Amino acid sequence: xxxxxxxxxxxxxxxxxxxxxxxxxxxxxxxxxxxxxxxxxxxxxxxxxxxxxxxxxxxxxxxxxxxxxxxxxxxxxxxxxxxxxxxxxxxxxxxxxxxxxxxxxxxxxxxxxxxxxxxxxxxxxxxxxxxxxxxxxxxxxxxxxxxxxxxxxxxxxxxxxxxxxxxxxxxxxxxxxxxxxxxxxxxxxxxxxxxxxxxxxxxxxxxxxxxxxxxxxxxxxxxxxxxxxxxxxxxxxxxxxxxxxxxxxxxxxxxxxxxxxxxxxxxxxxxxxxxxxxxxxxxxxxxxxxxxxxxxxxxxx
Amino acid sequence: xxxxxxxxxxxxxxxxxxxxxxxxxxxxxxxxxxxxxxxxxxxxxxxxxxxxxxxxxxxxxxxxxxxxxxxxxxxxxxxxxxxxxxxxxxxxxxxxxxxxxxxxxxxxxxxxxxxxxxxxxxxxxxxxxxxxxxxxxxxxxxxxxxxxxxxxxxxxxxxxxxxxxxxxxxxxxxxxxxxxxxxxxxxxxxxxxxxxxxxxxxxxxxxxxxxxxxxxxxxxxxxxxxxxxxxxxxxxxxxxxxxxxxxxxxxxxxxxx
Numbered sequence: 001x002x003x004x005x006x007x008x009x010x011x012x013x014x015x016x017x018x019x020x021x022x023x024x025x026x027x028x029x030x031x032x033x034x035x036x037x038x039x040x041x042x043x044x045x046x047x048x049x050x051x052x053x054x055x056x057x058x059x060x061x062x063x064x065x066x067x068x069x070x071x072x073x074x075x076x077x078x079x080x081x082x083x084x085x086x087x088x089x090x091x092x093x094x095x096x097x098x099x100x101x102x103x104x105x106x107x108x109x110x111x112x113x114x115x116x117x118x119x120x121x122x123x124x125x126x127x128x129x130x131x132x133x134x135x136x137x138x139x140x141x142x143x144x145x146x147x148x149x150x151x152x153x154x155x156x157x158x159x160x161x162x163x164x165x166x167x168x169x170x171x172x173x174x175x176x177x178x179x180x181x182x183x184x185x186x187x188x189x190x191x192x193x194x195x196x197x198x199x200x201x202x203x204x205x206x207x208x209x210x211x212x213x214x215x216x217x218x219x220x221x222x223x224x225x226x227x228x229x230x231x232x233x234x235x236x237x238x239x240x241x242x243x244x245x246x247x248x249x250x251x252x253x254x255x256x257x258x259x260x261x262x263x264x265x266x267x268x269x270x271x272x273x274x275x276x277x278x279x280x281x282x283x284x285x286x287x288x289x290x291x292x293x294x295x296x297x298x299x300x301x
Numbered sequence: 302x303x304x305x306x307x308x309x310x311x312x313x314x315x316x317x318x319x320x321x322x323x324x325x326x327x328x329x330x331x332x333x334x335x336x337x338x339x340x341x342x343x344x345x346x347x348x349x350x351x352x353x354x355x356x357x358x359x360x361x362x363x364x365x366x367x368x369x370x371x372x373x374x375x376x377x378x379x380x381x382x383x384x385x386x387x388x389x390x391x392x393x394x395x396x397x398x399x400x401x402x403x404x405x406x407x408x409x410x411x412x413x414x415x416x417x418x419x420x421x422x423x424x425x426x427x428x429x430x431x432x433x434x435x436x437x438x439x440x441x442x443x444x445x446x447x448x449x450x451x452x453x454x455x456x457x458x459x460x461x462x463x464x465x466x467x468x469x470x471x472x473x474x475x476x477x478x479x480x481x482x483x484x485x486x487x488x489x490x491x492x493x494x495x496x497x498x499x500x501x502x503x504x505x506x507x508x509x510x511x512x513x514x515x516x517x518x519x520x521x522x523x524x525x526x527x528x529x530x531x532x533x534x535x536x537x538x539x540x541x542x543x544x545x546x547x548x549x550x551x552x553x554x555x556x557x558x
Contacts, residue, residue: 164416165405171402182384184381187377
């Protein structure tokens, strides 16, 4: 039960990051490596704020600050790509490398525990609300409820955004950038906007992860992109025969499944050291499976 | 009025492959003109369109629209007054968006893409009306993705989308070349109808000499960055396909083809 709860919590936190990765990779068609740096950036900003003491009940400000910091980093990647004409992949790698130092500078050291500070999951305001609403036997569900509320908010806002004119233009940029120019709009600006939004979400997710696991670690961002991609691709493959559910929903499910597989691998006794390898292998397997499917479709057609 | 004055354009400057495409090139297109541009491959037709649209930079010269020099303006800025349809039907529409979403995008050209809803429900009737005129049955498929349409259907939509908002110039870059003869005919008739209805100044590059003769009020033939033949109005009416084809053969022999 504890394990399942943990899987759900971490899966949902990661799914916010996966939504960001989805925006860059799927919607904008931009292979953005910045996420590996913005995930710990969100964590670092929140850690710094919490250890400095943001004031009781104001811990939720860490989420806004993380989103803003991530959005700023994404914007810089976009500017490097659009204004300095650096290739997309390289622009992200440059930003990711720079962010490693930035994150260290923000936190001061590579490892910061958050055990003694308030977090979004345990602070006086939240505790008093839950005391009134929930019987104490259900108090272990506090975290998951908070995560769920934030996740649903992010998902709904993102779905809503994709239906706006600005969202249409974002989708058009990834789909056919020539058309955006024909519409007399600067596709570079749209890319910068998309990257900001995506990296804001990734940093938000990083902030939540640091507060959930109650420590900041400089290496926590390594492999963020690949986890996000694994979730997006897994979701696309497993759930593509169910057309009614939205892409954002499938990604959330994908991220939770990914986390479930991760936990299962740990439970059957594999070393946590092997995790990145397993992630890479899983992603590869899913990519190969999706290729197979495409081939079959072609043969039947 | 669109004026190209003393345009110079070199490809690969400073290298062994340096090639001069346009040298002191000049062209004046009057408001309301429908100009057909023909010429062999490499004659500079598409480069001419790219220069007007800002897709490629010129080395020197001026591009004037109503006496205003636009040669320094970015491509997307120039497109405020320009609608362009490409040879590749995929370039004029978004394949992963629905017909309705594509129409909404095109309808919003020139306005802000802000956080209001992308599709204005009140306009759906108007979009349907426009699509009905194409006679392709698209008005009943508003919610299917454009990627699943045929090349001809997509090109018809691209044409419709590029002329939906008020524009000064319509640039057609071999827009019937990728289509089968029947669909090409349909798209050409549609083009003519839209151009006449909206009185848009149009420049059409084509390899189909018959279209070049049949449509529009002016024909230009290009060869190696120069204008070889330029007939407008009554003189154009008298021009025959054979005459243009003869000229074509002549320059081909000169080039050693």
